[in-house]
Amino acid sequence: MSRDSRLLELDALRGIAAMSVVLFHYTTRYQQLFGHTSEPSVSLPWGHYGVNLFFMISGFVIFMTLDKTRSPMDFVVSRFSRLYPAFWAAVALTFLCTHWLGLPGKEVGLDVALLNLFMIHGLFGIPDVDAVYWTLQVELIFYALALLAFRMRWLGRVPLLLGILFTLSLVYFGFASLWGIALPWVFSQFLILKYIPWFGMGIVIYRLTRSAARPVGADIAVLLAAIGLLWLVESAQQAILAAALGALMWGASRGRLAVLRNPVLVWLGTVSYTLYLTHENIGWALLRKLQGAGMGVDVSIVIVLAIALVIAGLLTKLIEQPAMVWVRRWYQGRQKRGAALA
Template structure:
C-alpha cells in the first residue's frame, strides 16, 4: 500500500500544479487580461479540482473505514483542514488589503466569517475564490459522516447513486434543480467523490457489480452535460486515478510530485490572490508578465512549504496528541470511578 500512497500524493501534487497554472494563465486573463501572453492551453487545468474530489472520496472513505469512534473522524478532519486554512485566510486577507486587488477585497468581518469554512452557505464572500471547494468538501464530509453514523457506509453506493442520477438528468436538461439543492446535495461534484470511493473499494478487493457500476455511472453522469473537452478531461482523470491507486503508475511517484503533494493543500489555499498581486505588480512596472507568473509560482511554493511545515503539520500533531491524551485520561477516569456513581 505504501507505493499507492506515494502515488496518491503525486496525484495531489499534479492536481495542484494544473490548478495553479489554470489560475495564473487562463483565469487571470478572464479577470484582468494578459497582454500578448498565450493562455488558452491552461484552460484544461480547471479539471484538477475534479482530481482533488476523487482523492477526497478515496481518502475520506478510507479514514472512516479505520476509525474506532465518531470523534476520531471529527478531530482528524478538523486538525487537517482548519489550522492551515485559518493561517491562509489571515495571510491572504492582509496581503490583498495592503496591496489592493480590485473586486477581491472583503471587510474584516467577512474575513472572520470565512473562518467557519462553510461561510458560503451564509452568503459571506470568500477571502479567496478558491475556497468554494472547501464548502463542497465540508458538505461531502457531512453526508458521508451521516451515512457512517447510520451504519450505511457499506452500502454507500446505493445511497449516493440516486443523487448522481440527478447529476445526469440535470446535465441532459431533463430537470432543473434550484441552486440551493445543487449546492446542498453536491449534484455537480458528487460523481467524482463517488468515483474515489469506488476506486478505493476496487483496489481493496471489492469487485462487485455495484462498485463497478458506481464508477462507470459516475463517469457517465459527469459527462451528461457533454463536451469533447469534458470527455477527454474526465476520462483522463478516471484513468490516471485508477492507475495511480492500483499501483500501476509507479513512474508518477517522483520526488517533485510527491513534494508538491505534501504541500498541495497549503499551495491550493494560498496561490490565487497572492499570485495575482505579484502578476499585477509586474504589469504595473512594465516587466515581463511571464517573469511575474514565475515569481508568483515561486512565492506560492515558498509560502505553501512554510505553512505546511510551520503550521499545518505541527497543528495536526498537537491537536491529535491532545485528543489522544484526553481520550486516555477519560478511559482512566472511567476505570477509577467508584462503583455506584460519581
C-alpha cells in the same frame, strides 16, 4: 507494492492537480479578469479540472480513512486538524496581502474575513477572502454525507447510495433543466449533486482496491454510471476526462505509476493544500505589481509561482503539519484521560 508507495503516488496526483489549478489561474484566468501586459507563452485553459481530480482523490481518501475510523468524533477531529489550522493561516495571510498589495474587486472587510474562518460562509452568501474557498465548502458537505453513511452503518451500501445521488443529479441537472422546471438551489447545494460523480468515482476506485474477497459488479456499474452521468449533464469531454483521470487514479492506487514517486511531485503533493489556499489572490496581486513595473509576463509568472511555492512550503512546515500533530495528540490525550476516569 507497499501501501505507503501507493499513497505517495496519490499525493503526487494531488500535487499535479494543485499545480494545474495554479497555472490556470496565473495564465488563463488572470488574462480573463485583469489582462496580462502581453500573451503568456504558455496557457492552461483546462487547468481548472485539477479541482475535479481533487474531488476524486477526496472520495478515495475519505473512504479509506473511514475504514480505519473507530468513531464519528475520531473522523471529525482528523478532518478538523487537517483543514482548519492551515485554512485560518491562509485566510489571515491572503487578507493582509490583498490589502497591502492591492487587488481591485477582490478586497473584503475584516468582518467578512472573520466570517470566512468558519469555512461555510459561502452557504450564506458571504464573499470569499479568496475565490478558491468554494471548493472547501463542497468538501465539507461531502465529509458530512460520508460521516452520515458511517454513522448509520451504510458504508456497505455505497453503490446503492451513489445510485440514488446520481439519479437525483440527473433529475436536477438533466430533466429539470430540459423541461424548464426550477428546482430549489439548496437541493443541489447540500447534496453536492454537480460534483457527486467525481467523488463517487474516487469512492468506487478505493473499493475496487480492496475487492479481492467480494463481487465488484455493482462498483463497476457505479463507475460507468458516473461517467455516463457526466456525459449527459455536462459534456462528452468531461466524461472522457473523468474516464482518463479514473484510470490514472486506479494505476496510482495500485502502485503501478512509479513515475509519480518522483520526489518533486511527492513534495508538491505534500504542500498542495496550502498552495491551493494561498496562490490565487496573493499571486494575482503580485502579478499586477510586477507587470505594472514593466516586468515581462513569462518572467513574472515564474517568479510569482516560485513565491507561491515558498509560501506553501512554509505554511505546511510551520502551521499545517505541527497543528495537525498537536490537535491529534490533544484529542488522544483527552481520550486516555477519559478512559482512566471511567
